Amino acid sequence: MSTQLLTRPVADDAPGATLPRVMRSEWTKLFSVRSTAWTLLALVISTVGLGVLACWGTNHGWSQMSSAERAKFDPVSTSLTGLALGQLAIAVLGTLVISAEYSTGGIRTTLTAVPRRLQLLTAKAIVFTAVAFVVGLLTSFVAFFAGQPWFSQRGIGATLGDPGVLRAVIGGGLYVAASGLFGMAMGVLLRRTAGAVTAAVAAMLVLPGLTNVLPGGWGAAVVRYFTSNAGQQISYVHQSGNYLTPWVGFGVYCLWWAVPLAFGAWLMRRRDA
Amino acid sequence: MIERAVMIEVRDLTKRFGDTTAVDNLSFQVGPGVVTGFLGPNGAGKSTTMRMILGLDRPTSGTALVHGRPYTQARSPMREVGALLDAKDVNGGRSARSYLLSLAQSNGIPPRRVDEVLDLVGLQTVAKKRIKGFSLGMSQRLGIAAAMLGDPQVLLFDEPVNGLDPEGIQWIRQFMKSLAAEGRTVFVSSHLMSEMALTADHLVVIGRGRLIADVSTADFIAGGSTNHVRVRSPQQGDLAELFQARGIQAAPVDGYLEVRDASCEQVGELAAQNRITIYELFQEKASLEEAFMELTRDSVEYHAPAPGSTSPPGGFTSRTSEGAAR
Numbered sequence: 001m002s003t004q005l006l007t008r009p010v011a012d013d014a015p016g017a018t019l020p021r022v023m024r025s026e027w028t029k030l031f032s033v034r035s036t037a038w039t040l041l042a043l044v045i046s047t048v049g050l051g052v053l054a055c056w057g058t059n060h061g062w063s064q065m066s067s068a069e070r071a072k073f074d075p076v077s078t079s080l081t082g083l084a085l086g087q088l089a090i091a092v093l094g095t096l097v098i099s100a101e102y103s104t105g106g107i108r109t110t111l112t113a114v115p116r117r118l119q120l121l122t123a124k125a126i127v128f129t130a131v132a133f134v135v136g137l138l139t140s141f142v143a144f145f146a147g148q149p150w151f152s153q154r155g156i157g158a159t160l161g162d163p164g165v166l167r168a169v170i171g172g173g174l175y176v177a178a179s180g181l182f183g184m185a186m187g188v189l190l191r192r193t194a195g196a197v198t199a200a201v202a203a204m205l206v207l208p209g210l211t212n213v214l215p216g217g218w219g220a221a222v223v224r225y226f227t228s229n230a231g232q233q234i235s236y237v238h239q240s241g242n243y244l245t246p247w248v249g250f251g252v253y254c255l256w257w258a259v260p261l262a263f264g265a266w267l268m269r270r271r272d273a
Numbered sequence: 274m275i276e277r278a279v280m281i282e283v284r285d286l287t288k289r290f291g292d293t294t295a296v297d298n299l300s301f302q303v304g305p306g307v308v309t310g311f312l313g314p315n316g317a318g319k320s321t322t323m324r325m326i327l328g329l330d331r332p333t334s335g336t337a338l339v340h341g342r343p344y345t346q347a348r349s350p351m352r353e354v355g356a357l358l359d360a361k362d363v364n365g366g367r368s369a370r371s372y373l374l375s376l377a378q379s380n381g382i383p384p385r386r387v388d389e390v391l392d393l394v395g396l397q398t399v400a401k402k403r404i405k406g407f408s409l410g411m412s413q414r415l416g417i418a419a420a421m422l423g424d425p426q427v428l429l430f431d432e433p434v435n436g437l438d439p440e441g442i443q444w445i446r447q448f449m450k451s452l453a454a455e456g457r458t459v460f461v462s463s464h465l466m467s468e469m470a471l472t473a474d475h476l477v478v479i480g481r482g483r484l485i486a487d488v489s490t491a492d493f494i495a496g497g498s499t500n501h502v503r504v505r506s507p508q509q510g511d512l513a514e515l516f517q518a519r520g521i522q523a524a525p526v527d528g529y530l531e532v533r534d535a536s537c538e539q540v541g542e543l544a545a546q547n548r549i550t551i552y553e554l555f556q557e558k559a560s561l562e563e564a565f566m567e568l569t570r571d572s573v574e575y576h577a578p579a580p581g582s583t584s585p586p587g588g589f590t591s592r593t594s595e596g597a598a599r
Contacts, residue, residue: 016349
């Protein structure tokens with residue numbers, strides 16, 4: 001063996017792990033495990049199914065509703081009622097994108113191939129957000145079109161051309177993506193599937209309802225700014241004065257995932273894998 | 274004279290987990306063209322050191338460099354380093370092929386390379402099966418396939434023979450040697466001296482996170498041999514008394530009399546002078562395991578009590594490895 005071979009600097013400086021390549025890899029990973037199909041299916045079925053049920057029920061009970069209740073009626077948000085469950089399905093998938101790596105130990109193989117942790121996290125976030133938004137958007141449109149026939153026979157339904165309706169239906173897709181990112185942020189922070197899913201369910205489903213018991217002006221402020229209370233405004237056409245406007249609400253909701261995700265990214269750089 | 278390139282350099286590396294010091298001011302270098310064994314008892318800090326080399330664990334202090342820089346700064350990670358740490362460190366939910374494909378894609382490695390490495394380790398027939406159902410031996414092969422995807426110059430294997438059948442063990446030994454013969458750097462850990470004696474040309478021996486020896490395997494084995502002689506005789510008791518009278522230690526072992534620090538000539542002549550019959554007389558060769566245990570005895574983290582001993586099991590020893598042979 002020659003001296004040449006032994007002393008040859010062999011570090012390969014051709015870029016290997018670029019962001020587009022890591023994204024491609026994450027795409028393959030996302031769609032090569034069954035949990036992805038199951039959670040996306042759960043998102044579609046629960047959102048559309050519960051939406052249709054809510055529309056049917058509202059239509060059925062219309063004659064017993066008071067005029068005040070009728071004034072608050074929002075045909076779009078009623079058909080998107082199922083997002084309350086669908087958001088959990090996508091949050092579980094968002095969690096799994098991170099926590100499955102840690103629970104299986106696969107993170108060590110992944111980080112050996114892609115040692116730059118923020119590059120890995122960025123690739124995961126981009127790929128997952130794109131998938132969550134596209135599936136969420138389709139789900140939102142399907143739920144809308146599946147729900148409206150119950151109302152149109154009474155003449156109380158909405159069409160995409162009505163003011164605010166298109167924004168609300170697209171907003172349903174945005175809300176799904178943001179909810180998924182909230183789950184992902186919990187995954188990065190907690191690294192355990194069970195803990196992260198519990199945190200997501202608590203923050204997005206259980207606690208928002210409980211904030212209503214808080215008294216006074218500050219209590220009302222907490223209600224207004226709390227996770228899904230703020231975020232769901234993007235999918236409403238009829239805004240209540242107690243809540244934030246659609247885009248401000250959605251912006252606040254994005255802070256709810258962005259801040260923990262940024263903190264989680266900072267931790268991810270420091271912690272042992 | 275051939276100047277050896279340094280492919281892996283560990284400098285003053287320390288890792289503490291709370292009060293436990295897993296790696297303690299460790300320094301060594303690993304060069305190409307040979308298999309370097311990373312030897313130490315269980316819990317000596319081998320895996321932790323390997324994880325720090327790969328940038329998976331952050332050192333408390335010190336540095337670990339691959340190709341002269343931290344691995345986390347590698348531009349083309351899989352072409353520089355291939356590693357097999359724990360074979361079960363994979364998401365079992367996906368197939369072997371999609372697992373390897375996802376790794377290849379992350380570094381821009383063409384998909385045909387996936388089939389090549391599947392061939393290399395003999396997993397073509399189960400490529401579409403989910404990893405969950407793989408035996409430990411199959412998982413090891415899959416881990417080796419993953420490590421070889423980028424055709425890297427540096428390879429790290431953590432206890433690669435664990436869980437392999439004899440045929441698999443034979444295969445990986447040959448494989449590591451051939452990788453080194455190609456001029457690659459092969460750094461392989463084991464807690465079994467006998468395994469390292471068969472594969473490694475050079476040894477980095479650690480105990481309790483500290484460096485005990487950084488020597489060629491041949492020197493390590495030579496350094497561990499003893500000067501004891503064994504003798505078998507019908508008058509073993511008489512013989513023992515003769516030695517003891519001359520201040521030479523002798524004790525019965527396995528039906529022989531073991532005479533410490535003596536030569537066959539000494540023993541033979543003494544026996545002849547005293548008209549003692551000898552059936553068998555030979556120089557005792559310390560086994561590799563004994564050499565290794567001798568060297569690391571003071572640095573094994575947990576000692577089981579000797580059979581029949583009354584000391585509590587798992588007693589934490591307070592002896593240190595200071596002064597151990599270098």
